[in-house]
Amino acid sequence: MENLFYLCNRLFERMRVFVYRTLVEYYTKYPEAKVALEDWYNQTKEAKWNNFAEMKKNFNSVDSVGNKRFVFNIKGNTYRLVAIVLFKPKYVYIRFIGTHTEYDRINCTTI
Numbered sequence: 001m002e003n004l005f006y007l008c009n010r011l012f013e014r015m016r017v018f019v020y021r022t023l024v025e026y027y028t029k030y031p032e033a034k035v036a037l038e039d040w041y042n043q044t045k046e047a048k049w050n051n052f053a054e055m056k057k058n059f060n061s062v063d064s065v066g067n068k069r070f071v072f073n074i075k076g077n078t079y080r081l082v083a084i085v086l087f088k089p090k091y092v093y094i095r096f097i098g099t100h101t102e103y104d105r106i107n108c109t110t111i
Contacts, residue, residue: 015047015085017092026097036075037097050087067109069095082108 027034049055061073072081080103082096095111
């Protein structure tokens, strides 16, 4: 029983990304984004962020745009990924992936 408790604690101390399929659908359509998006996903799912400062250690260019939303520059700012990040339950909800131009057309605080 102690081992089960330990495993559950280990599982939930890392960030959980919802939904991976969103990344796959995007890079299936735009294959040049695959490596960068997979790198973002792998770093994020292994992270143990408790706050914005800790997230900045992994992604120096991430910006907080309010309403628990954060903008990640992907592939040298070719793409932008907007996610809702809830530090306490360790959840990352992908809300938008697109080019810099597409990003300029959205309201990332409400998407």
